[in-house]
Amino acid sequence: xxxxxxxxRQGSKNRPFYHIVVADSRSPRDGKFIEKVxxxxxxxxxxxxxxxxxxxERVQHWLKTGAQPSERVARFLHKVNMGPAVTWRESPQKxxxxxxxxxxxxxxxxxxxxxxxxxxxxxxxxxxx
Numbered sequence: 001x002x003x004x005x006x007x008x009r010q011g012s013k014n015r016p017f018y019h020i021v022v023a024d025s026r027s028p029r030d031g032k033f034i035e036k037v038x039x040x041x042x043x044x045x046x047x048x049x050x051x052x053x054x055x056x057e058r059v060q061h062w063l064k065t066g067a068q069p070s071e072r073v074a075r076f077l078h079k080v081n082m083g084p085a086v087t088w089r090e091s092p093q094k095x096x097x098x099x100x101x102x103x104x105x106x107x108x109x110x111x112x113x114x115x116x117x118x119x120x121x122x123x124x125x126x127x128x129x
Contacts (some may be wrong), residue, residue: 002026005062005069007040008033020054020073022062037062040076052076059067 002025011017020038031059038054077083
């Protein structure tokens with residue numbers, strides 16, 4: 001059985017609230033879990049002390065047991081020095097333009113650069129006088 005540390009959504013419509021739980025990886029997101037180890041309230045300010053709360057002792061226990069945190073939970077753990085840094089890819093490879101589209105974008109950028117007049121400080125000396 002693979003154990004994961006992830007968030008389950010609670011709260012009402014447009015008012016999200018998440019519990020950070022330890023669960024079997026096969027169970028659904030909001031389904032059965034083993035233990036609740038923290039909370040996350042995205043409606044609070046980033047610097048608010050109760051935006052993310054953890055039971056540090058239980059989190060350490062589950063990490064030693066082999067629980068794998070989700071990307072978001074791993075970021076929270078890193079912020080409180082309980083886990084390693086997580087690399088976060090802002091633009092995924094899957095949604096990036098393919099080769100032909102990148103070529104077209106490159107050609108369009110070169111054409112726009114060639115058609116644009118040079119900046120005022122790079123104009124010939126006769127034009128400035």
